[in-house]
Amino acid sequence: MSFKERAAIVGIGETDYVRGSDRSATEMMLEAARAAIADAGLTPSEIDGLIPPPVYTTAEELAANLGLEDLRYSITVHMGGASPTASLQSAALALTHGIARNVLILIGWNGYSALRPRAGVNRRRELAGISSMTTAVRDFYLPYGAISPAQFYAWIAMRHMKLYGTKPEDMGAVAIACRKHAQLNPRAVMRGKTLSMEQYLQARWITEPFRLYDCCLETDGACAVVVTSSERARNLPHRPVLIMGVAEGHPYPADDIAGRPDMFKTGLSYAAPKAFAMAGIQPQDVDFLQIYDCFTYVVLLQLEALGLCQPGEAGAFVRDGQIEIGGQYPLNTHGGLLSQGHAWGLNHVVEATRQLRGDAGAAQIADAELGLVTGWGDFGDGSIVILRR
Amino acid sequence: MSFKERAAIVGIGETDYVRGSDRSATEMMLEAARAAIADAGLTPSEIDGLIPPPVYTTAEELAANLGLEDLRYSITVHMGGASPTASLQSAALALTHGIARNVLILIGWNGYSALRPRAGVNRRRELAGISSMTTAVRDFYLPYGAISPAQFYAWIAMRHMKLYGTKPEDMGAVAIACRKHAQLNPRAVMRGKTLSMEQYLQARWITEPFRLYDCCLETDGACAVVVTSSERARNLPHRPVLIMGVAEGHPYPADDIAGRPDMFKTGLSYAAPKAFAMAGIQPQDVDFLQIYDCFTYVVLLQLEALGLCQPGEAGAFVRDGQIEIGGQYPLNTHGGLLSQGHAWGLNHVVEATRQLRGDAGAAQIADAELGLVTGWGDFGDGSIVILRR
Numbered sequence A, B: 001m002s003f004k005e006r007a008a009i010v011g012i013g014e015t016d017y018v019r020g021s022d023r024s025a026t027e028m029m030l031e032a033a034r035a036a037i038a039d040a041g042l043t044p045s046e047i048d049g050l051i052p053p054p055v056y057t058t059a060e061e062l063a064a065n066l067g068l069e070d071l072r073y074s075i076t077v078h079m080g081g082a083s084p085t086a087s088l089q090s091a092a093l094a095l096t097h098g099i100a101r102n103v104l105i106l107i108g109w110n111g112y113s114a115l116r117p118r119a120g121v122n123r124r125r126e127l128a129g130i131s132s133m134t135t136a137v138r139d140f141y142l143p144y145g146a147i148s149p150a151q152f153y154a155w156i157a158m159r160h161m162k163l164y165g166t167k168p169e170d171m172g173a174v175a176i177a178c179r180k181h182a183q184l185n186p187r188a189v190m191r192g193k194t195l196s197m198e199q200y201l202q203a204r205w206i207t208e209p210f211r212l213y214d215c216c217l218e219t220d221g222a223c224a225v226v227v228t229s230s231e232r233a234r235n236l237p238h239r240p241v242l243i244m245g246v247a248e249g250h251p252y253p254a255d256d257i258a259g260r261p262d263m264f265k266t267g268l269s270y271a272a273p274k275a276f277a278m279a280g281i282q283p284q285d286v287d288f289l290q291i292y293d294c295f296t297y298v299v300l301l302q303l304e305a306l307g308l309c310q311p312g313e314a315g316a317f318v319r320d321g322q323i324e325i326g327g328q329y330p331l332n333t334h335g336g337l338l339s340q341g342h343a344w345g346l347n348h349v350v351e352a353t354r355q356l357r358g359d360a361g362a363a364q365i366a367d368a369e370l371g372l373v374t375g376w377g378d379f380g381d382g383s384i385v386i387l388r389r
Helices: A025-039 A059-066 A080-096 A132-144 A151-162 A168-182 A197-202 A267-279 A296-305 A346-357 B027-041 B059-064 B080-096 B132-144 B149-164 B168-180 B195-204 B266-278 B296-305 B344-357
Strands: A005-012 A049-051 A100-112 A205-207 A220-229 A242-251 A286-289 A370-376 A381-389 B007-016 B049-051 B102-110 B206-208 B220-229 B243-249 B287-289 B370-377 B380-387
Touching: A005 A025, A005 A080, A005 A346, A025 A059, A025 A100, A025 A168, A025 A220, A025 B370, A049 A059, A049 A080, A049 B080, A059 B132, A080 A100, A080 A220, A080 A242, A080 A267, A080 A346, A080 A381, A080 B080, A100 A346, A132 A151, A132 B059, A168 A197, A220 A346, A242 A267, A242 A346, A267 A370, A267 A381, A286 B370, A296 A370, A296 B007, A296 B059, A346 A370, A346 B049, A346 B168, A346 B266, B007 B027, B007 B195, B007 B344, B027 B059, B027 B102, B027 B168, B027 B220, B049 B080, B080 B102, B080 B220, B080 B243, B080 B344, B080 B370, B080 B380, B102 B344, B132 B149, B149 B206, B149 B296, B149 B370, B168 B195, B168 B296, B195 B370, B220 B344, B243 B266, B266 B370, B344 B370, B344 B380
Parallel strands: A049 A100, A286 A370, B049 B102, B287 B370
Antiparallel strands: A005 A220, A005 A242, A100 A220, A242 A381, A370 A381, B007 B220, B007 B243, B102 B220, B243 B380, B370 B380
């Protein structure tokens, strides 16, 4: 019994991505949610499924503020940046069985304003949750002085460089592609700020081998998508974007990068074959890639996990403009977390939907029919969705 | 496309319920999980779906410690005490579609040791999560000095008494039935401590109209169940317990008791008709009831929401031993949260499974074929599962 193409994305919404907001995460999520519901041609009372982030707000708070009178289904995915894409799996399951009729997935946070004190910005007290970033950092990494994701992922990136000869310029190619695409996107924080390879290489170290432009933006903002059954989707305003294949995966051991027999075998290595089998397509068939880009190197690793290139060959894969618009595998056509803004990758789902509707403006990929979105979270949890217009 | 009876509970496990533990919630959950997996006749590596509680631990931490090498599915339900039963819905959906082959649902906490300082008990620092109990209490109730669930639910109970003439003795009948049943259960914290109506009525106030014995126990402990597809269940050691009907519901507004047009219309009022329709049975058909019993009055409210009696008539329903073993609707045959122990109601699912296997010992209901379990969480989120042997 397959749920392939039984559900479709029919509404998208997002706030501006900004550095410094005077609004709470919940307020921003409500704005994005109302925009997504309106975009779907629905009213809030027609939403009866909610997948909120595991932090900052609750389904109950959102339901009360949106006016959802019959919330029939709510779950949460705790996979960090892999959560939005994995949430599409649960939404599709619930819709296939009529557990809910219209499911709203959302994420919002003050990723800039709340996480650390900054001059001129009131530090916001956001309610925290728990993830493997909480428990594993406490148990395994803090004792060694490693306290931020840039440090944890630097270990894997360094190993990849030593083993396969991956170059700084390869990571730079990802940063530059995202930055180029951001120039085409009025919603991108980095619009108007170009980036050359020289600038990339001259930027300061964050933690070796990551330079400044290897690291994603920290922004405040929110994103939302509405998913419904494929049948109902036909009667709604926009061309439905069908969920053709979807899967999640967790590496082993899931909570300890350093304990893995193969550091490069992450959640996406497990998830991708399942999603492609469900969709019945090959990785090479997709018209664009929206790849979770918390760090440039994490993009390289995922290109290998997807099977778009062999292990160790991602560096060669991203050269010569292949991942830029006009190349064979345009990647993060909105600018990504690196140059648009950081909404845990739900903005990648929003961009994929725009592309498949033909609404991506200057970044539009001609005749885009099949798109792929990945999520990456915590210590390599992975998720993938294959979307078809 | 129905998922009725496509999934079955095949393994159960629990720790002792104790007042004062030197173990973390995660350690206790691992014990319960290993017991449930063994009971199912499976090995840990066969578990590929995890629904942990939204607090205290993560799927990644549990997977790593259990040795789950291919975790394919993990979500979390944020409905407080309604979570365990609602989790069965997501497990059944994932199993129906092969997203996972064997799903482990678990909960464990130091509900006694961690929540408040006590003489002679080291206060444990457990990692906290977020629920509507966090946000709504902060927003709506703390300003009025109401800080604990006993206070919030006292408002509804008091209104019910005024409106319908519900008597203290009616709430007492629930406490006494649970206590009687605990005498039959070697795992019950209150085994050996009987309770008479006179003792019940003479107990001190906690918050009017709740006396001491209207309030559930605070215990440390953990519980786990393994769910698999009905096909695979046939080849496992125990008689499968089929998920015949399941649903969740959220009242409106979900986060504010005082703002509801009808205080007595809670999540279960929405969920119960859906679960009975899915199962194709009437409420009166079940052989026993395991009803979430954080407070005695909450049981009365749910009996009405289930349609076992008319609004306002739950008091009459529980009189004359009808909810005791030997009566028509034996309730909380393990002693419940009131007299066995508090594992967020997952212990109710464990007990229902024992009853339907015929393994409930001195508390066994003869020829039990159909059982019902409810969950109640936060401010009236509700869930229900109907199980068939």
